Amino acid sequence: MSTTLPNTDRILDAVAIGAGPFNLGFAALADTVPGLDVLVFESAEEFAWHPGMMLEGTHLQVPFMADLVTMADPSHPLSFLNHLKDTGRLYPFYIRENFYPLREEYNNYLRWAAARLPSVHFGAHVAAARFEDGVYELDVHTRDGVHTVRTRRLVLGTGTTPYVPASVPECVLGTGQAVHTSGYRPARAAIAAGSRIAVVGSGQSAAEVFADLLGTLGPDTHLEWVTRSARFFPLEYTKLTLEMTSPEYIDHFHSLPQGTRDALSSSQKGLYKGINADLIDEIHEMLYRRQVSGHAPVTLRAATALQGVEHRDGALQLNLRNQDDGGEFSTVADTLVLATGYAYREPDFVKDLGERINRLPDGRLDVDRNYAVSDDADVLVQNAELHTHGFTAPDLGMGAYRNSVIINRILGYEHYAVEKRIGFQSFGSPSPDSPASVSPALEGAHA
Structure with missing residues (x-):
C-alpha cells in the first residue's frame, strides 16, 4: 500500500x-x-x-x-x-x-x-x-x-x-436523530439515549443493531423494529442452496432474459440478505428475558412499510402502512436507525x-x-x-x-485455474447432447 x-x-x-x-x-x-x-x-x-x-x-x-x-x-x-x-x-x-x-x-x-x-x-x-x-x-x-x-x-x-429511501427527508437525517447503519457506531450513544427508539429495515444489519440496542436498553425504554419484509427472514444457508454460488449457476442466470433475471433477483433476497439464524434465536432469548424481568415491551412489526418521517414535538413521527391489510398508522420515536441497505x-x-x-x-x-x-x-x-x-x-x-x-x-490465457462446474445439481434445461441423468459433480466418480 x-x-x-x-x-x-x-x-x-x-x-x-x-x-x-x-x-x-x-x-x-x-x-x-x-x-x-x-x-x-x-x-x-x-x-x-x-x-x-x-x-x-x-x-x-x-x-x-x-x-x-x-x-x-x-x-x-x-x-x-x-x-x-x-x-x-x-x-x-x-x-x-x-x-x-x-x-x-x-x-x-x-x-x-x-x-x-x-x-x-x-x-x-x-x-x-x-x-x-x-x-x-x-x-x-x-x-x-x-x-x-x-x-x-x-x-x-x-x-x-448507503441507500436512504425517499420517504426519509434530508432534514430528518440532518438533525442527528436519524442515522443510516453505515454511521451507526459513532452515533450509537446518541441513538441509545432516546427513550423511544425505532429500527427500520430488514436483514443482518438491522438485526445486529436491534440486538445491540436491546442489550443496552434501560427497563423503561421502548424499542421498535419495523420491516417491510413479510417476516424476519433467516439467511438460507443449506448446502444445495449454497451450490447456487457457483460458476454453473452464473452461466444459467446470465443466459436468461433480463425480465426473468429481475424476477429471480427479487425472489432470492433471502439467499444473501437474510438474518443469521443464530442471531434470530439470540434476539428471541433476549426478548424473553426482558419479558420475564418485567421491562417495557418491545414492538416488532413485519410486513410494514415506512411511508414517511416527519418532525413532531421534538420527536420523529413514522408513518407506516401494513402490507397485508393496507392499514395506515403511525408511531413516534426519539431516535431512528435506518437499516435500509446499499x-x-x-x-x-x-x-x-x-x-x-x-x-x-x-x-x-x-x-x-x-x-x-x-x-x-x-x-x-x-x-x-x-x-x-x-x-x-x-x-x-x-x-x-x-x-x-x-x-x-x-x-489472454488461463493463469488461474477456473472451475466450470462444482455442484451435484444442474441448472436450466439440459442440452440435447448432455446426459441429464448424471450430476456433473458425480461424473468424475464414474470415470
Whole structure:
C-alpha cells in the first residue's frame, strides 16, 4: 500500500478503481502474476471496511476461505490463514473451532493485506476518464496534485453507497436523530439515549443493531423494529442452496432474459440478505428475558412499510402502512436507525466514457458473462452485476472466482485455474447432447 503515486509515464495493463475487498483481491492475485502491471486507486485516505457496523462480537456470514485469494490460490501469501500466522493468532483461531471470522478480525486482515500491496494507493481520487488511441487516460487527484495515468483497461470496484429511501427527508437525517447503519457506531450513544427508539429495515444489519440496542436498553425504554419484509427472514444457508454460488449457476442466470433475471433477483433476497439464524434465536432469548424481568415491551412489526418521517414535538413521527391489510398508522420515536441497505452508484467519471459502456435499454450496465461492460472487454466490473449475474455479485466467497476470470481475461490465457462446474445439481434445461441423468459433480466418480 502506498500514499504516493509512482512514475506513471508507462501504460499500465489495468487500473482498478476502489479498494474494497473485491479490488483488494484483484490487486493481491495480480501481484503474483509475472509482468502484470496494475494499480489500484482509492479515494479514502485509509482502508476501512464498514466501520459504522464494527460491533463487538459480530462475524462474517461466510467462512474464512472467502478471503481475498484462497479460492483462487490456496498457497497465496496474502491468505487469511497466513495473516493469522504472521500476527501470531493461528493457534487461537484453530482452537476456537469456528470457520466464521469476527468482523473486526476480517477488517484487520484486509488492512494487513492492503499494507503489503504496493499497487494499492489511498487518497487517490479518479476525477475524469478519457479514451484516446486505444488507451484510457485518467485524471487522478492526490494530496500532491493531479496526475495523468494511462491504462489499457479499467476494473470498476467502487462498491455501493448507503441507500436512504425517499420517504426519509434530508432534514430528518440532518438533525442527528436519524442515522443510516453505515454511521451507526459513532452515533450509537446518541441513538441509545432516546427513550423511544425505532429500527427500520430488514436483514443482518438491522438485526445486529436491534440486538445491540436491546442489550443496552434501560427497563423503561421502548424499542421498535419495523420491516417491510413479510417476516424476519433467516439467511438460507443449506448446502444445495449454497451450490447456487457457483460458476454453473452464473452461466444459467446470465443466459436468461433480463425480465426473468429481475424476477429471480427479487425472489432470492433471502439467499444473501437474510438474518443469521443464530442471531434470530439470540434476539428471541433476549426478548424473553426482558419479558420475564418485567421491562417495557418491545414492538416488532413485519410486513410494514415506512411511508414517511416527519418532525413532531421534538420527536420523529413514522408513518407506516401494513402490507397485508393496507392499514395506515403511525408511531413516534426519539431516535431512528435506518437499516435500509446499499445501492450501486456508478462513479461520476463513467459518464465520460459515453458509448464505450454497454447498457441495457433501461440504462443499467450490460455486463457480459465474464464481467466486461465494453465491446473490447477493456472495462470490467466488480459487484455491479447483481441484475445480470444474480446474488453471487456481492458474495465475498465468489470474489476470488470473479477476479480469476477478470485476470485471465486481461492476460489472454488461463493463469488461474477456473472451475466450470462444482455442484451435484444442474441448472436450466439440459442440452440435447448432455446426459441429464448424471450430476456433473458425480461424473468424475464414474470415470
